[in-house]
Amino acid sequence: MTEPLDVTKLQRRLAEFAAVRDWQPYHTPKNLAAALSVEAAELLEIFQWLTPEESARVMDDPETAHRVTDEVADVLAYLLQLCEALRIDPLAALDAKIDRNERRFPAP
Structure with a gap:
């Protein structure tokens, strides 16, 4: 059985991945924020160019679902590295x- 995932473990894995490739010098807050922006784009x-209805069904197509999942993972990876x-x-x-x-937007 695999261990449950948590933010700290994922941040540690990302740090280890970067460390073994000597990428730490490039992982400055500015560079990580830029990379996050690129991945979000x-x-x-x-x-x-999807309609609202098409966008709601984006995960129905396996190829598109895979692309969306990968990009979400990239966004999260850079966000977690920036937070670290x-x-x-x-x-x-x-x-x-x-x-x-x-507090700012109280429920009606």
């Missing part, structure tokens, strides 16, 4: 942001 490109570089706990940051949004 590649995800957006898949949806660019800046010592941001991504889950705590998200939790705090939801709290702020609930």
